[in-house]
Amino acid sequence: MKLDATGEAVSELRIRLAGFGGLLPGDTFDGDVADSVKQFEKDVMKRAETGIVDAAFALALDKFAADWPIDVEGQLACPCVTKKRLQGCSGFGKGQFKGEYSPKYAKSRDEAGHKYEYPGIHRSLLWAARALMFYATVDHKDEIRFLKFSSGYRCHKDNEAHSRTSTNHMGKAVDIQFSHGDGGKWIVADEAQTMKDSNAMRDVAIARMRAQTNWTDPDLFSLEPGGKAKKGSKEAHAPTWVHMDVRKWSAGDRDDSYFTETTSGLEGTPFVRLLAGPGSFQTAKAK
């Protein structure tokens, strides 16, 4: 499978390689996909960059998923569930408020204030989180590694219970915490070290998946800035964790079909099967 191919294998590839260059969803094998394929070949497979998806690539992509497991129901469901499901929250909201905005964004209809409880968490975001786990071991081996998701989904009822107003965590965002390598042991370091490590991991996301700090440009992963917000400020900061979201992706790239409430939905069909399956992709004639 290579340039100009289309079909299910291609749309799955675009989701699963999101953490390799910040690839957006879609259904064409364009130059961006070829670049992401090359990045994966170089960094994960350690083979020469060809930009071509073959059987060995498919095997490596499935192994990458297995090496960095994510338990969607167990690690990312709304915390209101662990207490008591609040007013019908499935663990991923209940699909309320599509097209409704918080007062501050009523006019602009900016996604920042979109009250929609998306049906799960965006798969591209989770595949990118997986790449962040992987790149921690490449760029900060023995120093920084994935500890846990400190926030996944948070529904409106959970927000109310905690006097929060952010709508980011209704499927568009995850917060990740890292542990620190201390002479061969992995520890939860003090605040100063954890802030340093979180900044280092933001730099990894910027370098490896073209993430941006803040929400300036469209079509990029966004990171909340590190450091602490000034007292009394309502600015969002992520001092001791990494907050990453798809808020600046276009509405089409945030289609309901890209969200999942389950681990099996996150994984999808093994790529080896997708690549081999009849009709999984077509090689279009170059124009």
Ligand SMILES: [Zn+2]
């Ligand atoms: Zn909830």
Ligand SMILES: [Zn+2]
């Ligand atoms: Zn967050």
